[in-house]
Amino acid sequence: MLRMELTKQFSAWRIRLLILVCWLGPGLLVFAIDQQSTLPSDTLFGRWMHATGWAGSLVALGFCGTWGLPLITSVVAGDVFACEDRLGTWRHLLIAIRSHRRIFAAKAVASLAVIVVLLLGLVASSSIGGLIAVGNKALVGLDGHSLSPGEAAGKVLLAWACVLAPTLALAAIGLLGSIALGRSPMGLLLPMIVALGMQAAQMLPLPVAVRLALPGYAFISWNGLFTDPEQLKPLMIGVAVSLVWAVVATVLAYLLFLRRDFTNLTNDGAGRRALTLGVIPLAGVLAASVGVVAAATGAGGSGINQDKVQKSVATAFGHLYVLQEAEMHRPPLTEVQLQASAICAKSEGHGAQEGSGNDWRCTVSWHVPGSALTGQSIYQLDVTANGRYIADGDGPQEVNGYFLVRTADGDVPNPLWQFDGNVDLLPTH
Structure with a gap:
C-alpha cells in the first residue's frame, strides 16, 4: 500500500x-x-x-x-x-x-x-x-x-x-x-x-x-x-x-x-x-x-521592554563597530575596550517604555579607542511584535550616517549604517 x-x-x-x-x-x-x-x-x-x-x-x-x-x-x-x-x-x-x-x-x-x-x-x-x-x-x-x-x-x-x-x-x-x-x-x-x-x-x-x-x-x-x-x-x-x-x-x-x-x-x-x-x-x-x-x-505582556532593547542595541553596536574598524584596517580592538552602552526611549519617553513600534530612538555611547573621548551615535528603531528590529543610523555620518565607508581598498558596506537585531521575548533572569 x-x-x-x-x-x-x-x-x-x-x-x-x-x-x-x-x-x-x-x-x-x-x-x-x-x-x-x-x-x-x-x-x-x-x-x-x-x-x-x-x-x-x-x-x-x-x-x-x-x-x-x-x-x-x-x-x-x-x-x-x-x-x-x-x-x-x-x-x-x-x-x-x-x-x-x-x-x-x-x-x-x-x-x-x-x-x-x-x-x-x-x-x-x-x-x-x-x-x-x-x-x-x-x-x-x-x-x-x-x-x-x-x-x-x-x-x-x-x-x-x-x-x-x-x-x-x-x-x-x-x-x-x-x-x-x-x-x-x-x-x-x-x-x-x-x-x-x-x-x-x-x-x-x-x-x-x-x-x-x-x-x-x-x-x-x-x-x-x-x-x-x-x-x-x-x-x-x-x-x-x-x-x-x-x-x-x-x-x-x-x-x-x-x-x-x-x-x-x-x-x-x-x-x-x-x-x-x-x-x-x-x-x-x-x-x-x-x-x-x-x-x-513566567512571561507576560509583550516581552519587549526598555532594558532589553538597550542591551540588545549596545551589544550589536559593539560587535559591528569592531567589524567596521577591521574593514577600515585600523588597529584591532575589542568590545570590552569600547564599553558601548545605549539609552533608548519609546515615543520620546512618553507613555509606557515597552512594546513594539517604529518610534523607538536610541543613543549609543562608547569610548573612542586611543583617547579619553566618548562617542555617540543615534539610531531609529522599528521593533516588530515578535522581537525583531531594524536599527537605522541617524548620525554622525562618519560612523553610521552613510551606507558605505571608505577604505584603502575602496568603498565597502558600512555595517553600522543599518543592522538587524532580535529581542528575547522571554525573561532573561
Whole structure:
C-alpha cells in the first residue's frame, strides 16, 4: 500500500513540478540576487548576501516559512485524501486493501515523504546557489557577532531542521481538512489559511504566552540561533508546540477517517460536524499550550521592554563597530575596550517604555579607542511584535550616517549604517 501511494504521489504532475521548483528555484533566485547591486535589505540577513553564501539560504528560509512551506503542505497533505473523492475511487481502494488503518498510514507517510523531499530540495538549492555566487564565508549574526563559515553552515542547517516541526503541524492540519471536507477546495486551502492566520496573529501585540503557543512561531524563532548567547528557549517551545499540534491533528484526522461513510456515494467528506469536532480539540490544545507556556516561563505582556532593547542595541553596536574598524584596517580592538552602552526611549519617553513600534530612538555611547573621548551615535528603531528590529543610523555620518565607508581598498558596506537585531521575548533572569 505504501509503495502504491508513493508511486501515486511522485507520478502526479503537480508533485513533479514542485520537486523541480524546490530543487532548482531557490538556488537560481539566490544566485540571481547575489549578482545584483541592490539587496533585499528589509529581509532578515538580506543585507549580508554579498558577504557570504549562507545569507542567501536564510533569506530563502524566511520566504519559505511565510509562503513556500504552507503552500507545499496544502498541495501535498491537503489533497492526499480528497483526490480519492474527486476520482471516486474510495470503494475500489477499500475492496483492494480492506483496512482503514493501512490506508490512512500509507497516505500519511507518503505525504510526509514528499514534503521531506521538497524541504531537502529547498535547503540544498538555496545553500548551493549562495555558495556558488559568494562562497563559504563568515556570517554576521543578529547581534553583530561573527560566525565562522563552519558555525554558519551548522546553524543554517539547524534552522532549516527546526522549521520541519511547524511544517508537520500544517501537514497534519492538511490531512484533517482533506478528510473532513472531501473534494471541497477549502480542504486543499486549509493549511495555507491556517498559516496566514498565524502569521497575521504574530503581527498583533499579543501576550508572549499566546505568541509562543501558536505552532507557526517556530517559523520565526530560529532567529535565536544567530545570537550570542543563543535564544534557545523560545525556539524549543515553538518546536515542542508544533509537534504537539502535529500529533493531535493527525490523531483527529485518523478518528475522522474511521468515521467516514464510504457506502454513501454522495458523501465525499466527514461533514461540517466532523470539522467542528476537529476544530474544538485544536482550540483546546491552543488554550492548554498558552497556560503551560505562561506557567513555565513566567512571561507576560509583550516581552519587549526598555532594558532589553538597550542591551540588545549596545551589544550589536559593539560587535559591528569592531567589524567596521577591521574593514577600515585600523588597529584591532575589542568590545570590552569600547564599553558601548545605549539609552533608548519609546515615543520620546512618553507613555509606557515597552512594546513594539517604529518610534523607538536610541543613543549609543562608547569610548573612542586611543583617547579619553566618548562617542555617540543615534539610531531609529522599528521593533516588530515578535522581537525583531531594524536599527537605522541617524548620525554622525562618519560612523553610521552613510551606507558605505571608505577604505584603502575602496568603498565597502558600512555595517553600522543599518543592522538587524532580535529581542528575547522571554525573561532573561
